[in-house]
Amino acid sequence: MPARDETGMTQQLPATDDLEQIAARVDAAVAAVAGLEPAAQTVALELKQAIEAFHKLALTTMVRHLKHDPRGKELLLELVADPAVYAMLLMHGIVRADPITRARRVLDSARPYMQSHGGDAELIDVRDGVAYLRLHGSCNGCSLSAFTLRKHVEEVLLREVPEITRLEVVNDQPAPAMLRAEAQTHPDPAKGWVQGPAVTAVPPGQMISFTTDQTSVLIVNLENRLSAYRNACAHQGRPLDGGVLDPANGTLTCPWHGFCFDVTSGECLTAPQAQLEPFPLRVVDGMIWVRPL
Ligand code: FES
Known part of the structure; x- marks a missing residue:
C-alpha cells in the first residue's frame, strides 16, 4: 500500500534494491491474497498475471534484440550475471539453466x-x-x-x-581430470601431451598456471583432486589465476567481474550457460601432464 503523508497525499515507498527484501514483499503479498475473498483473489491474481505477461513481453523483446547484436550479446551475458536479472529472466522462462x-x-x-x-x-x-x-x-x-x-x-x-x-x-573412481594413480602409459608429446609442474607445486587448496607454446593452463588442487582448465574465464576470456579459490565450497571466483565456477566440473554458478574448458590431466613420476585440446 502506498504511504500517505500528513496532508493525505500518497507517497512513493522508498525503492529497495535488496533482492531478498523484494522477494519477501512478493511472498507476503501472495500470502495476503490467499486470505482474500474468492472474488478479490481472482482480481488480484488476474492483475499479477497481467503484469507478469507485460514484463515477459518487454523482456523477451529486449533479449531478442540484444542477442542479434554482438555487443548486445556481451552485455546480455553481463546482465545475466546479476542475480536479480537472472532470477527475473529465469522466472519468465527466458533463460534456461544449462x-x-x-x-x-x-x-x-x-x-x-x-x-x-x-x-x-x-x-x-x-x-x-x-x-x-x-x-x-x-x-x-x-x-x-x-x-x-x-x-x-x-x-x-x-x-x-x-x-x-x-x-x-x-568407474566408481575419481573423475578423469582428478588426481589418480600414476598413469600406466607415459603421455605422448606427439599426441599433444605437455608436461606441467610437479604435483608438489600445487598443494591442496591451491592453484597454479603455466603456459605451453600456445595455451595458458590452470591447475587446481581441491583436496588432492587435480583439475586442469584453460586459464581463461568463460565470461570474457581473461586469466583466472588471480582469482579466489575457496576450497571449502569448491569454487573459484574470477578476479575480473566475479563470475563463480565449480572447480571440479568447471560449471559456472553465476551464468549457467558459461563453462570453463577442461583439459585431460595425468600424473606421471610426480609430474603433471595435460593435453590442451
Ligand atoms: S572475465 Fe568477466 S567474470 Fe571473468
Missing part, C-alpha cells in the same frame, strides 16, 4: 528414490549429448535392482533434459 545444472536437479529429485533402494548416482559431466555418471551402492553392479535403478535414472534424465541422448557410466 544441461549440467538441469541434470543435477533431476538427479537430486530422483535421489530419494535411489537412496530408498540403497543406491546413488553422481553426475560427472554432460558432453555432446552424453551424461557421464558415477554410480554408487545398489545402483552399481549387475543385479536386477541395479539395472532397475539405472533404468529409472536414465528415463528421468532423458525425459527431463532433452539435450541428453544417452548415459555413460564411469
Whole structure:
C-alpha cells in the first residue's frame, strides 16, 4: 500500500534494491491474497498475471534484440550475471539453466528414490549429448535392482533434459581430470601431451598456471583432486589465476567481474550457460601432464 503523508497525499515507498527484501514483499503479498475473498483473489491474481505477461513481453523483446547484436550479446551475458536479472529472466522462462545444472536437479529429485533402494548416482559431466555418471551402492553392479535403478535414472534424465541422448557410466573412481594413480602409459608429446609442474607445486587448496607454446593452463588442487582448465574465464576470456579459490565450497571466483565456477566440473554458478574448458590431466613420476585440446 502506498504511504500517505500528513496532508493525505500518497507517497512513493522508498525503492529497495535488496533482492531478498523484494522477494519477501512478493511472498507476503501472495500470502495476503490467499486470505482474500474468492472474488478479490481472482482480481488480484488476474492483475499479477497481467503484469507478469507485460514484463515477459518487454523482456523477451529486449533479449531478442540484444542477442542479434554482438555487443548486445556481451552485455546480455553481463546482465545475466546479476542475480536479480537472472532470477527475473529465469522466472519468465527466458533463460534456461544449462544441461549440467538441469541434470543435477533431476538427479537430486530422483535421489530419494535411489537412496530408498540403497543406491546413488553422481553426475560427472554432460558432453555432446552424453551424461557421464558415477554410480554408487545398489545402483552399481549387475543385479536386477541395479539395472532397475539405472533404468529409472536414465528415463528421468532423458525425459527431463532433452539435450541428453544417452548415459555413460564411469568407474566408481575419481573423475578423469582428478588426481589418480600414476598413469600406466607415459603421455605422448606427439599426441599433444605437455608436461606441467610437479604435483608438489600445487598443494591442496591451491592453484597454479603455466603456459605451453600456445595455451595458458590452470591447475587446481581441491583436496588432492587435480583439475586442469584453460586459464581463461568463460565470461570474457581473461586469466583466472588471480582469482579466489575457496576450497571449502569448491569454487573459484574470477578476479575480473566475479563470475563463480565449480572447480571440479568447471560449471559456472553465476551464468549457467558459461563453462570453463577442461583439459585431460595425468600424473606421471610426480609430474603433471595435460593435453590442451
Ligand atoms: S572475465 Fe568477466 S567474470 Fe571473468
